[in-house]
Every structure is written in C-alpha cells, then in structure tokens.
Amino acid sequence: MRIAMISPIGERVPPDGYGGTERIVSWLTEGLVARGHQVTLYASADSQTAAQLKGWPAEPLRGRAAANTHIAWEMAHLLRAEIDLNAFDVVHCHLGVEAAALTRSWRVPTLHTMHGGIFPHHVPLLLGLPDLTWVAISDSQRRPAPDANFAATIHHGLPMDSYPWGRDKDDYVVHLGRIAPEKGTHLAIDAACQAGVPLVIAAKVDPVDQAYFDAEIAPRLTHPHVHFIGEVGDAVKAALLRKARALLFPICWDEPFGIVLVEAMACGTPVIAYPRGSVPEIVLDGVTGILVNGVAEMAAAIPRADRLEAVACRAHVEERFSVRRMVRQYERIFADVASVALSA
Template sequence: MRIAQVSPLYERVPPVAYGGVERVVAWLVDGLVARGHDVTLFASGDSRTRARLVSGSDCAIRLIEDTADPQAFHFAMLEEVVRRADEFDIVHFHTDYQSFPFARRLRCPALTTLHWRLDVPGLSTLYRQFADMPVVSISAAQRTPLPWLNWRATVHHGLPADLLRFHETPGDYAAFLGRISPVKRPDRAIEIARRAGVPLRIAAKIDNGDRAYFDEEIAGLFELPHVEYCGEVDDSCKNDFLGQARALLFPIDWPEPFGLVMIEALACGTPVIAFDHGAAHEIVEHGVTGFLVQSVDEAVAALAKIDSISRAACRTAFERRFTVERMVDQYAGIYQAMLRDTRDTRNTHDTHDTQPLQTD
C-alpha cells in the first residue's frame, strides 16, 4: 500500500525526549516500512524516519512556539497532503479534527486517529459537522463523550519489544514520568511517596503553558528531601529510570485517553499504580500488573504492597498486549478494509452507471 502518515508538528518524529503522539507515529511508520509498504511521512523537517519525509516545518514547533503561529504550519502541511493525494492509496491523519476539512477533499480514503480527550465543551458541536469522518480511538474510554462518531476501531498504542528491557530487580524509589501539569498531578505523586516513606524521582517536561502552575504549586515541593527532579529523559535514560523503579505512579486527575508511560513501565517490568480515570483500567490489570486506586490513601496502601506484583508478569502483559507489531497489524487491517470498501463502492457505482435504460 502507498500510505501517507500525517503527524503533528509540535515535536519531531520521534521526539528527543517527552512526546506521545509523535513517538507512536514513529513506531507505526517504521513498522509499516518494515513490512514493505510505501510510506510518506508528513512531519517536522528534523524528524528521523525510514519513510519518505515531507517537511511541514524546519524543526519541531515546540522549539519556536514563542515566536511563530503553530497552526499556520499545520494548515500549510495539510494543504500539501491534499495536493499530493494522488500519490497515496490511503492517508492516515494524527492531527485531530484539524484534518477533517482537508480529508473531505481527498480522492483517496482517509482515516484519523484521535489522540486527545473528547469531553471538552464545544467538541460535540464540531464533531457533529464531521460525523461521517472515519476515526480510530486509542482506548474504549476515549469514546465515552462521543459514542456516535464513525468509529472504525480501537487501537491501543504499541512500542517496539526491544526498545525497553526487562529489569528483574528494582531499586528503592518510585517514579513519575511525563509532564508537569495540573491534570497529571505531580503533587499527588509527591504526597503518595512521602506518606509511603519512599523516595520519588520525577522526569518531566515543563511546557511554557504550565510554567505558572509549576512556579506556584510544584517548584517548592521539589525541595522536599524525598524528591529528586531529573529533568526530561530520552529513551536511553528512560530504560533505567523506569526499569529501576519499584513502581510507576500515575496519579492523573483527568480522563487520560491512553497513557503511554504505563506501557513503557510494563515493558521494563515495573508495576503501575494508577488513579482509575480514563483508559487506566484498559492498561493496568488490577493485582496483576499494578493497582487501580481512587484516592491518595489507596495509592499509599498500594505502594506498600507493590512487591507482591510479579515484574515478570508485567513484562509478559506488555509482550502480549502492547507491542508495535500488534498495533501495525491492526492499522494495516483497517487500511485494507477501507480500501476494499472504496473498491466495492466504486464497482457498485460503475455497475449502476452501465445498466441499460429500462423502457416500457
């Protein structure tokens, strides 16, 4: 198949450090190329990929976000996708609803994976205007606010099986990995670790939009003796950061559509203690690969018994459910089904067009 993959431009593909969507796009693209598909990737010009790269910006927009309009780059890139549509059998967008007006102009099938939350006021009005657009969810929970969309499948993220290695014996600390944000609740992680008497290491991105929250609510907590801030970490550092942790703390306060860091932890053999919001229950098997909790008290109790979780079972669950091979299989199947549907529709139209006129 000739496949176009269209990534957001905020981070390069794959990101240097923090970044979820662009990281998943990188794994998907390379997996499709490995299977012999002809893949074109629309992404930032500093991306690293096995596919043919079409640059939508010279570099990740995150690097210039204070001096440039990010949407200008995205709209120009999406128009370029339309211009080149005859080169592709199918186009797969990862740019949320921004792609919809462009997808309607394509002469080939188009699919959009929705990577973000759908419970924001106003989205229902917008999505009803584009209810015909074929979309994929990254969890069943993500669909809850808009169950009537044209859902084609749910495809959980997957990562390369050899990206992160299994760590049989952990260190003595708990880990928090992600983004310093009110919805990610690093303050909860700090409180859980303090009450459990466990050191906490935090590896996290601080977005410009979250800088005030960090300065006012979190910076002071980083001075506590049990807290160590490690900055952002890349994949090589992530291996040991997650793998040597006794547990990953995932104390979210929002309906997280997936939570890539949870499967990264499982790949290392590290159990997860997650607040039961969003997709957490689709990833963490309670009592098997970690614990699902409803409060700080429950999280503290879970951390006290985390050694009862088999680290080997965590790695086995990852290999069974969350590898890139499984993700690529699912997406390739969706593409093929959409192409079959398109051929069947065209054949039906052609048959009707060639029927002789009936006369009395």
C-alpha cells in the same frame, strides 16, 4: 500498500524527549516499512525514518503557540495538492479533529487517529462529519461521542526490544512525562513523601504549565525524598522505569491513553494509578498494578506493589500492547478503508 503518514509538527519523529503522538507515529511508520509497505512520512524535516520523508517545516514547532490548530489547518490545506498528486492507497492523518474537515476534499481514502481527549466542542465536529473515518486509541476515549464514525479502537503498541525489563529494583518510585495539573505531579510527590519513599520526577514543563510548577511543584522539591531531573531521552527513561519499584500515575483527567503506563509495565515495573480514562483498560488491577483513589491509598499501595511480579507486567504488554499487534490492526483498517473507496 502506498501509505501517506501525516504527523503533527510539534515534535520531530521520533521525538527527542516527550511527545507521545509523534512517538506512536514513528513506531507505526517503521513497523509498516518493515512489513514491506511504501510509506511516505510527512513530518518536520529533522525527523528520522526508514520511510520516504517529506519534511515540512524545517524544524518542529516545539513549545511555540503556533504548534496548534492554526498550523494543523495550514498543513492540511497545503498537503491537499501533494496528496492528490501521489498515487497513495490510503492516508493516515494524525492532525486532530479541527484539521480533519479540510481532508474531506482530498481524493484519497483517509483514516484519522484521535490522539487527544474528546471535549464538548469536539462532539458536533465529529457528528457533523460522518464521512470521516476515525480510530480511537481507547474505548474510554469514545464515550463522549459514541455515535461518531469510529472504525475501531486500536491501543498503542511498543517496540518491546527498546524496553528491557528486570526483576531487581532500587528503592525509589518514579513519575514521568509532563508536569501539569491534569497529570497530578503534586499528588505523586505527596504520596511518595507520605510513604517515606524516594521519588524521581523525570518530566518537562511546558510554558503553559509554568505557573503550576512554580506554585505547586517547586515548593515540594525541597523535600529530601524528591528528586527532579527534568526531561530525559528514551534510554534514560527506560533505565529509570526498569529499576523503579513502581510508577506513580495520579491522573486528574480522563486521559485517552497513557503511554508511560505501558512503558513501565514493559520494563517489569508495576503502576499505581487513579482509575480514570483509559487506565482500567491498560492496567490489570492486582496483577500489573494497583488502582487507587487519593494520596493516602497511593502511598499505602507502594509496599503492596513490591509483591507484584515483574514477569506478569512484561507478559501483559507483550500480549496486548506490542507494536507488532498495533501494526497488524492498522493494516486491516487501511485495507478496509481503501476497499470501501474502490467500491464507491
């Protein structure tokens, strides 16, 4: 198939550090190319891909206020002529709900993947655009708008070769991703300190979360058990996960899909997490992780997690969260969307 892949432009594809959506776009794009599809990737010009790259803009808009809805609308508008001029079989758009309305004028069948949470202001947009076709990244993500036009739920998948696993662990737990109130970074620190276990925090701080960092995180970094190393690249992240006793994930919102949960389990490392959002869909409680409520339970779960088998964590991801499975599922949806358009 001839597929147009439209990425957000907050980060390059793949991202150098944090950037879950752009990472998924990269894995899916490369997987489709490997399967013989002709893929054109619309992303920032510094992106790296085996697909044909149409770079816009010249560099990602990381950390700037402009990397949001306004730019997504502008990108969708500017791409209209480009999309219509090319003989694509299907377009796969990752720009989000607000920009999706502009794609209705495209003359190519288009599939939208919802990467963020569905908030109250999104529901009338989704229900008011019943002709747009969506893919959810978890069943929990769909709950606020069960009547929206979701064709399927497709969980994210990892390239397993990029995540070597191991049984031998060092004496630390880890918290990865982005430092923000909804990520519960302060709770991870409190749990590790209460358990008397070293905690490595490898995460970025966005400008919007600087006040939270200054008020809640910086004072806690004085504890001798807490080691903040900032944002890291993929290789360092995989190494940290592989040697950690557990990943701490005290999520404070209904996150639609936590990629780091799957990354940890792929490395043979169990997850200790609050059971919110997609977490119960991803983590097998008592097998690949432990679901807890509150700091005290999280602290108490750390020694219990040592008894979980690394091989079980790895096998769970290989079976349910591989990039190979994700690509196959999207291929089926692409074919369905294209065939419906042809028969219309």
